[in-house]
Amino acid sequence: MDITVNGQARSFEGDPEMPLLWYLRDELGLTGAKFGCGAGLCGACVVHIDGVASFSCVTPMTVAEGTQVVTIEGLSPDGTHPVQAAWQQLNVAQCGYCQAGQIMQAAALLAETPAPTDADIDAAMSQNICRCGTYPRIRAAIKRAAGQGA
Structure with a gap:
């Protein structure tokens, strides 16, 4: 194969x-x-x-x-993808175990929907579980990566 x-x-x-x-x-x-x-x-x-x-x-x-x-x-070989940068800037990760999957899901969302609403983010990210509960930081990082957040 x-x-x-x-x-x-x-x-x-x-x-x-x-x-x-x-x-x-x-x-x-x-x-x-x-x-x-x-x-x-x-x-x-x-x-x-x-x-x-x-x-x-x-x-x-x-x-x-x-x-x-x-x-x-x-x-991104050097970690500069907008989602990765936003994750770092907002210190999203806590334990970090789920974060690669979260980042990949968020990057796919932004590739398809460059300016997502909260509902878009919730729908796309609902398939990813974070045991640490970093969901508010995840949403903020997605908005930042999309150029919508602080």
Whole structure:
């Protein structure tokens, strides 16, 4: 199977039903996407597949074949993506475990909806769980990244 990860062509010859998350973490050493629930319910594993925020824990390699995958490591090599910058400026992370998935979800939202309303943010981010409850800071960072907030 051929797949492009963070702009680099890759080849995979393992179990076609293996979740993309394990390929990224175990085979490629890209550990930004985290294992949370394994059922596509928490969002810790979110990556972009052909520009769409996707749960890598429930995406088999057969589905990822031939796609462009971007992980948190590939979103911006130097951490200057507007969402990453806003996250840092507003000190969004607390424990940090979910934050790569949160950032990837937020980046996908802003790519599709550059000036999101609170309802847009709530709808997009409702699939990502933060056990620390940083939701107000997440919303503020998304607004800042969109040029709407302080």
